[in-house]
Every structure is written in structure tokens, then in C-alpha cells.
Amino acid sequence: MAHLSLQGISKDFGNGSFAVKNAQLDVEDGEFVVLVGPSGCGKSTLLNMIAGLEEITEGSLKINGKLCNDLPSKDRDIAMVFQNYALYPHMSVAKNMAFSLKLRKVEKSEINRRVQEAARVLDISHLLDRLPKELSGGQRQRVAIGRAIVRQPSIFLFDEPLSNLDAKLRVQMRVEIRDLHHRLGVTAIYVTHDQTEAMTMGDRIVVMRDGLIQQTAKPLEIYNHPVNRFVAGFIGSPAMNFFEGQLARTDLGWAFHQPKGIHLSLPKILQAFAEAQGEGPITLGLRPEVIGSAQAYRDPNAPKLHGKIRVIEPLGAETYLYCDSETSNWTARVEQGDWSIGQNVALPLLSTRLHFFDAKTDVSLPIEQQTNAMATSQMGIFNEDTFA
Numbered sequence: 001m002a003h004l005s006l007q008g009i010s011k012d013f014g015n016g017s018f019a020v021k022n023a024q025l026d027v028e029d030g031e032f033v034v035l036v037g038p039s040g041c042g043k044s045t046l047l048n049m050i051a052g053l054e055e056i057t058e059g060s061l062k063i064n065g066k067l068c069n070d071l072p073s074k075d076r077d078i079a080m081v082f083q084n085y086a087l088y089p090h091m092s093v094a095k096n097m098a099f100s101l102k103l104r105k106v107e108k109s110e111i112n113r114r115v116q117e118a119a120r121v122l123d124i125s126h127l128l129d130r131l132p133k134e135l136s137g138g139q140r141q142r143v144a145i146g147r148a149i150v151r152q153p154s155i156f157l158f159d160e161p162l163s164n165l166d167a168k169l170r171v172q173m174r175v176e177i178r179d180l181h182h183r184l185g186v187t188a189i190y191v192t193h194d195q196t197e198a199m200t201m202g203d204r205i206v207v208m209r210d211g212l213i214q215q216t217a218k219p220l221e222i223y224n225h226p227v228n229r230f231v232a233g234f235i236g237s238p239a240m241n242f243f244e245g246q247l248a249r250t251d252l253g254w255a256f257h258q259p260k261g262i263h264l265s266l267p268k269i270l271q272a273f274a275e276a277q278g279e280g281p282i283t284l285g286l287r288p289e290v291i292g293s294a295q296a297y298r299d300p301n302a303p304k305l306h307g308k309i310r311v312i313e314p315l316g317a318e319t320y321l322y323c324d325s326e327t328s329n330w331t332a333r334v335e336q337g338d339w340s341i342g343q344n345v346a347l348p349l350l351s352t353r354l355h356f357f358d359a360k361t362d363v364s365l366p367i368e369q370q371t372n373a374m375a376t377s378q379m380g381i382f383n384e385d386t387f388a
């Protein structure tokens with residue numbers, strides 16, 4: 001069991017920019033934390049510094065309160081699972097799993113017990129005599145995890161462990177790893193570039209960009225309250241739609257307006273927010289499920305987004321419409337229906353779920369703080385008099 005504390009951790013490879021800059025993170029005992037971000041954002045470098053595979057340029061790394069910056073990797077009580085499995089090809093599954101314990105001179109009977117137990121937990125007991133080349137990708141990854149489990153580490157580190165697996169197996173393995181973590185109760189840090197993996201696996205998610213931690217929070221907190229446009233666009237699939245326009249005061253109250261584009265009268269609950277912002281450029285964010293949902297259709301006064309359907313993705317449980325309007329392309333998640341390419345649509349919006357971002361800084365503008373009480377009291381459904 002371990003608590004991990006990163007205070008102002010930075011990594012400078014000496015090539016002009018920091019790979020990781022001033023990372024602050026506390027990982028609680030038994031927590032599953034996912035580092036996520038696009039390629040090159042510094043997530044593997046951060047993981048490698050925790051593992052002791054990469055030197056820390058600045059800051060302090062503490063495990064259970066003990067400064068570990070200069071502690072060799074082997075003494076950190078950490079086990080790592082890599083994307084490429086890193087199994088020894090000439091050793092059987094059992095020998096691969098036993099190897100690190102043998103190096104540590106653990107007694108043979110104890111090694112045997114731990115290997116059998118890990119194999120049972122991972123459902124690979126029948127594979128113990130096989131060589132890695134005789135295994136499927138998913139089985140190899142299970143062996144790699146087994147090799148980490150037998151060490152009984154305080155901290156598990158995973159570096160994109162599912163990247164080499166096909167889509168179906170990834171889903172299965174992600175459930176298995178989460179289930180395993182639940183049963184073992186160890187602290188885990190998991191690196192991925194896949195936001196779905198991050199959302200489904202993490203107790204908390206750390207979103208990184210260009211070496212900087214952007215936001216650290218629970219998955220739904222990040223989804224519902226992204227701190228900026230980058231996080232809003234990175235977390236969620238299909239991605240949030242962004243519309244650049246103006247907050248404008250009209251005879252009917254405040255509106256979001258694009259010259260020659262969309263015009264949305266803002267509901268009453270957003271009037272105070274708009275008043276506080278004042279007229280000027282702003283970016284509107286709409287998640288696909290906010291456009292054309294069954295709930296939005298039930299509101300006769302919902303503002304509508306107009307566009308023409310370019311692509312239809314009928315997935316069964318939901319349908320994605322990729323639409324074009326004069327100034328923007330956007331995606332809507334709608335119900336199954338009689339949609340057709342080239343069709344002109346006017347899809348209702350759930351006006352309780354709008355996001356706004358500062359047009360210059362891309363920082364989220366805090367609508368909720370000003371409107372939460374009203375939004376809650378109105379249960380998210382707007383009547384005619386809801387709009388100004």
C-alpha cells in the first residue's frame with residue numbers, strides 16, 4: 001500500500017523545452033489514477049520519473065512520505081507493465097512470472113505459490129508451460145500483468161498496456177484490469193492517450209498537454225466541468241463542438257450570435273452570466289448529446305441548431321449526425337430515425353448544458369456558479385417564460 005506525492009516535478013531533457021513542468025499530484029493509497037493526453041504531452045516521462053527510469057530535474061517525489069528522487073528503481077517497491085509486454089521469449093510463462101522473484105532470491109516454494117496464485121487470478125493457469133510466442137496478445141498482456149502481481153508491489157505503473165490489442169480485447173482487458181485493481185487494492189498509475197480508457201478506468205484522471213497538467217479530477221467532474229477548451233475537446237467522444245461567436249444583447253435578452261451563422265437566444269438562467277460577461281467574443285461548447293436528444297425534443301421552447309447532414313453513423317443504441325452549418329461543422333448524438341444525407345435539420349438544444357470559453361484564453365467561464373440554484377430548481381426543462 002502506498003501514497004504517492006509529486007511536488008513541482010519537472011523534466012528537462014536539455015532540448016529547449018520541458019517534457020514535464022511543475023507537476024503537482026497526490027495519489028491516495030489504493031487509488032487508480034490515469035495520466036492521459038495527446039502524443040508528446042509528457043505522460044510517459046512523468047511515469048518513468050515515478051518508476052525511477054528517468055532522472056527528476058526539479059521537484060520532489062515522495063512515496064509514503066519518503067523522498068525517493070534518488071532511490072534506485074529496484075528499491076521503490078514498484079512494478080511496471082509496458083505496452084510491448086517485455087516478456088523473455090525463451091522462457092515459459094511460469095519462468096517469466098517467476099524471474100524477478102528469483103533475482104530477489106525469494107524461496108522457491110514461495111515463488112511457486114505466488115505464480116500459481118497470480119495465474120489463477122488472471123485465468124492463465126493452463127498457459128504456464130507455454131512460450132510467449134505461443135500466446136495471443138491478450139494472453140501475453142495478462143502474463144505481463146502477472147509478472148507484476150507476483151512481486152506484490154505497493155504501486156503498479158501501466159504504460160499504455162492495451163495499445164497493441166484489438167478493440168474488443170481492449171475493452172475486455174480494461175474491465176479485467178479494473179476488476180483486478182479492485183481486488184488487489186493497490187495504488188496504480190496508468191498512462192494512456194485514449195480518453196475512453198481514462199474515463200472508464202480512472203478513479204481520477206490527470207489530463208496533460210505540452211508537459212503541463214491541465215486538470216486533475218474524477219472522470220465526470222472533468223467531463224462536466226472541464227477547466228479549458230483543450231480539456232473539453234480532449235475528453236469525450238465524439239468531441240465537444242465549438243462555436244466561435246459573440247455574446248450579444250438583443251431586444252429579447254442575451255444571445256450567442258455568429259454573423260451569418262447560428263443565433264441562440266440564451267435561456268433565463270444564463271442571462272445573469274451573460275450580463276456579467278458583457279458583449280464581446282466568446283466560444284460556445286456543445287457536447288453532441290446536447291444537440292437533438294430526446295430530452296431536448298420534449299422542450300417546445302428549446303433553441304434550435306440548423307444544419308445539413310453530411311455523414312450519418314448509425315451505431316444502434318445511438319446515431320451520430322455530422323452536420324454543416326454556414327460557419328461551423330458539428331456533431332449531434334440523436335435517436336435512431338429516418339435521417340438522410342443532405343437533409344436540412346433543426347435540432348433542439350438542451351440549454352442547461354451549454355459551455356462557454358473565453359475567446360482569448362480558452363479558459364472555461366464559470367456558468368454554474370451563477371446559475372446552479374436556478375437550473376436545479378427548474379429541473380433542466382424550460383417553459384416559454386424561461387426565455388427572456
Ligand code: ATP
Pocket residue numbers: 013015018019037038039040041042043044045046193
Ligand atoms: P506518447 O504518447 O507519444 O508516448 P508521451 O505523452 O508519453 O507521448 P513523452 O514520451 O513523455 O510523451 O515525451 C514528452 C516530450 O519529451 C516529447 O516532446 C518528447 O519528444 C520528449 N522526450 C521524451 N524522451 C526524451 C529523451 N530521452 N530525450 C529527449 N527528449 C525526450
